[in-house]
Amino acid sequence: PPATVAEIRKTFLDFFASKGHTVVESSPLVPGNDPTLMFTNSGMVQFKDVFLGTDKRPYVRAASVQACLRAGGKHNDLENVGYTARHHTFFEMLGNWSFGDYFKRESLKWGWELLTEVYKLPKDRLWATVYQEDDEAYDIWTREIGLPAERVVRIGDNKGARYASDNFWMMADTGPCGPCSEIFYDHGPGIAGGPPGSPDADGDRYIEIWNHVFMQFDMQPDGSVKKLPAPCVDTGMGLERLAAVLQHVHSNYEIDLFDALIKAAARETGIKDLENPSLRVIADHVRATAFLVSDGVIPSNEGRGYVQRRIVRRGIRHGYKLGRKTPFFHKLVPDLVRLMGEAYPRLKAEEKRITEVLKAEEERFFETLETGMEILEASIGNGNGRPDTPPLPGHDASATVLPGEVAFKLHDTYGFPLDLTQDVCRERGVTVDVAGFDAAMDKQKAAGRAAGKFKMDRVLEYTGSGHPFTGYEKLEEPAQVV
Ligand code: ATP
Ligand code: MG
Ligand code: MG
Ligand code: MG
Secondary structure, eight states: OOOHHHHHHHHHHHHHHHHOOOOOOOOOOOOOSSSTSSSOOOOGGHHHHHHHHSSSSSSSSEEEEEEEOSSSSGOOOGGGGGTTTHHHHHHEEEEEEESOOHHHHHHHHHHHHIIIIIOOOOGEEEEEEETOHHHHHHHHHHHOOOOGGGGGEEOOOOTSSSTOOEEESSSSEEEEEEEEEEEEOOOOOTTTOOTTTTTTTTSSSEEEEEEEEEEEEEEEEEEEEEEEEEEEEEEEEHHHHHHHTTTTTGGGGGGGHHHHHHHHHHHHHHHOOTOOHHHHHHHHHHHHHHHHHHHTOOSSSHHHHHHHHHHHHHHEEEEEEEOOOOOGGGGGHHHHHHTTTTTTTTHHHHHHHHHHHHHHHHHHHHHHHHHHHHHHHHHHHTEEEEESSOOOOOOOTTEEEEEEHHHHHHHHOOOOHHHHHHHHHHHTTTTTTTHHHHHHHHHHHHHHHHTTTOOOOEEEEHHHHHHOOTTTTTTOOOOOOO
């Protein structure tokens, strides 16, 4: 039988332990060493200062399975969930590191060895990318590892800026950086998408599974680079993406862990069709929000707590879409704990509190959700939210933009975060007038000031679905955006 997620984690850590790596625990989703960072979005976060040379560890090789969150700030994959086969908000990243010890050759060769000899991935399905100018990595792939040149792609400065490409990894506008090499798996011609470097590379046929970053520089504010004290390696591989390959399924949402969570979501919503994208969203979001609670983040109106609130409410709205009118989301927590509690003991220990926190948030949101949805439905296109029926009097069926004032009213009175409103609208091919939303917000603030009232600003972590790729290395997002 194919390997389970639990076995895949263990195999990874055992492999790197056998290569002299110290296995390090996953650090919390809220980074302890970096007040400028919203969430831990990759395995390297807990080692950031080790690269810069300002922190020392008793080891020079490390490996971990890191809990990551990419929602809010620059690494927002929230809008991808339910739409791609490969993105989650919360996911687990398998990683190995060299702090001034081994470099490109060992990193790539061990990566290849693990994938092809231990996990036994078919070699002819694997592709690699290297940074345009990185002849050394290119030669290691083609000459030493023997990957055919047709499947080794140089990715360079296609955007004109020296460090703009996907294959030059930058932690932020400043800080540790270096060229990287990524490994892709070809899921086969039945799926839309082109190979890395091609115009339709963003499809889901060739899925990026592992990024190897060769950290060498510390980018300065003026754009010049200083050498790091020593060249380092930082790799990250998505556990769920690897599991999909090993379990012979295409989507992350079809792996053992998600299969079980999706069935639990189907049970709580009474839905039979397990392919329903809303079930995937609910499964993803319950996992992310439960882990956030276990790391101390509770729903609120600002900062990290507002990101938490946005994810919970988004998940609840998908349940509402499937016909749920009463709290259901928190009922998935025991399923999640059964699936992940062993690997993450904190999750298990906090089960009761997680359930209570999520239930309280659900009860609060269900008070306004139905009325808010009625207002929203009435404002979209036909006036009844149904494109298959004639428009109600006074409604323009061809309208594809939701007025900003409506989105603001939903936000202000009914507790609909802007991205939730956008999520509903996107399903109908409607966009939201964000400038109008901002203007309505400003107007209310000004009125509040004029009335001499104190009004807490709401956090708007909006980045939109068309946000440019910035890479997981961009860690400079502010902890709080007001
Ligand atoms: P993609 O281009 O597919 O969005 P990425 O380039 O943003 O991925 P990296 O920042 O290089 O990803 O992160 C390292 C690895 O983590 C990726 O190769 C992938 O396996 C995994 N990964 C990244 N984002 C996600 C996500 N949202 N959900 C699940 N796995 C992810
Ligand atoms: Mg990528
Ligand atoms: Mg990448
Ligand atoms: Mg990405």
